[in-house]
Amino acid sequence: MFKINKKISKSLGRAGVLITSHGQIQTPAFVAVGTKATVKSLSPEQVASAGSQVVLANTYHLYLEPGEKIIKKAGGLHKFMNWQGPIMTDSGGFQVFSLGAAYGNNLSKFIGTKPLTLEEIKKVYSKKNEEKKAKITEDGVEFKSVIDGSKHFFTPEKSIQIQNNLGADIIFAFDECASPLVSKKYLQESMKRTHCWAERCLKEHRDLSQKKKHFPQALFGIVQGGRYEDLRKKSAKIIGKMDFDGFGIGGSFVKEDMATAVRWVNQILPEEKPRHLLGIGEPIDLILGVENGCDTFDCVAVTRMARNGSLYTKHGKINITNAKYKNLLKPIEKNCGCYTCQNYTTAYLSHLFRAKEMLAASLASIHNIYFLNNLMSQIRKSILENNFFEFKEEFLRIYKAN
């Protein structure tokens, strides 16, 4: 199900093809997030026209609303949301802990959008937030619904059953996603639990797969271990040996260490299987993620930023609500191939944002998703043409992160 087309010499990176029951994904690839079975503000046709090959929906949210049973009855997520291409679902683990909420509200807003610096983590994380609202046992996790506060209990088996009903092409094992500031001792226990849950997920998946009449689902195991080299490597070794179809690299990274932590893991994971880096989507992080052996990436930040008027350009992000864009009769980015830049001026988009028109969110989301998809396709091309490092250098020379 995964074919490597070409490797980057002297690094872990590669270009490949991930084959699913609903089509192929040319990798490296960015995965647009459609949390509640819709990529916010866009029709599936608009998502596809922005170059997306695959979307990721969230098990936690869909379990709570509208419920996985009605989605199964509708014929699965593909039919329900009218997306005929590949779909991933996460395990619900991250949301159970971040919204459930072991992290507290402040941190959950930040985590999952980008790697935080240590300073940022300290700023949003307080003792008060350490109070664990999600109750963790060896069996599973009890958490409260963000919608109505009702109590729910997830086990590894339950997560797999829900994902089986949702019917995505690629599903993830249920893991404990520990807060970035827990002690190393706690992280060790947590990781051990995640490994045990991984085995249970595999077993449940095998049992359900035998009963399944339709297309097969691929199950990805998740590597944890935080910022600790020994733990990350241990987790990669244990999870990497299990019979998963691919792997997710989860948990919180401290921004400065992200590339290093990913490298520790991917040096150990079996080369022939695909690797997904969870919750990472900043252009520079994507480039570093690919260089260090990751094939796919998902992140909500790209569309959330778009809805706030923050738009990618090859020189860095701009804020469209800035007064200087009010009269700019040029596209957001010269030569950008996206629908928005091909058909609208910056002045028009700026007007839509000022007027609080919904089309503002759609046009901005199309541009930002296209930007990341196009970046990934350029990275892929550079790998195939043996000039990844030249591409990286040139991109980073121009792009100003902020």
Next chain:
Amino acid sequence: MFKINKKISKSLGRAGVLITSHGQIQTPAFVAVGTKATVKSLSPEQVASAGSQVVLANTYHLYLEPGEKIIKKAGGLHKFMNWQGPIMTDSGGFQVFSLGAAYGNNLSKFIGTKPLTLEEIKKVYSKKNEEKKAKITEDGVEFKSVIDGSKHFFTPEKSIQIQNNLGADIIFAFDECASPLVSKKYLQESMKRTHCWAERCLKEHRDLSQKKKHFPQALFGIVQGGRYEDLRKKSAKIIGKMDFDGFGIGGSFVKEDMATAVRWVNQILPEEKPRHLLGIGEPIDLILGVENGCDTFDCVAVTRMARNGSLYTKHGKINITNAKYKNLLKPIEKNCGCYTCQNYTTAYLSHLFRAKEMLAASLASIHNIYFLNNLMSQIRKSILENNFFEFKEEFLRIYKAN
């Protein structure tokens, strides 16, 4: 510029073709409203795919934000909003009076969405609201911006100049749109002013047209006169004799009298010119409007209702947030040809509304706009095939207004 294909025998109705610089409009036709140069929540491609031939933008709103100068500089409304088909702009008159606001806030919410019953008018209209915030003189109207409260002054000439800069295919003369509860005496004075302003609009339009390098704009005059037969007929006679390219029928109707008032006017207006009924969009009113000689119609209600989850079906409106739709795995309307019904279940749309997803507004708007466009195209077909009254009877037998 207007060609009648076929008339309904023993009535004023007809099917025709309205030819503009940006394409033809098969009439009768519904005009989707794109107040701020965007039909709310939809891309132009989605508007077109819902069967819309023409959109109407609001001069008042675009004058205030982003300003007509930047739109002119962008190459006009068509380029600015990426709609290549025919565009209408209103004169700003209605908004100056309803938002400016001679009517007060309560009434302005209701007027322009549908004809009100006398009871409804009394409910939303109070003495307090009669206080005129827009200052009317023979020269023009001073009003306050809804955005920042700043003072502005519109004259008939100014309205035409703005509409000239916006560059729509069909523009409207500046009129005084009096409150539905003013005295007959006041309405007579107001109407006289509207007729005088009509002459001034025509003169300004002629002067500007001579300077215009691009395509010609058609100017429609507006008939006023409220619910009074003598005033409506007098207004139709005076405006009908002026050298307009077509006519708008404006002002407030009391729901019970709408068809009658329209008939009074259209018996007098020159038959060979197109007639637009302003602010009317309920299915039954559209049918009565066509029967009584109107060719085009615009209304914001269809998309506003959609955003609130109120959806048209041939049996009447339904509210998608009703619990009974949560698990309905069928389209909103069986055999509906719209994008939404062709690709999504009622359960999915219901989920999007519950989850407050933006795509809810888009899918619902597409369905409602399609419903009205399809209704108009069925009416047109019935006229061409000589069975309008059979169609009307069958539609009204099934459709339950609420």
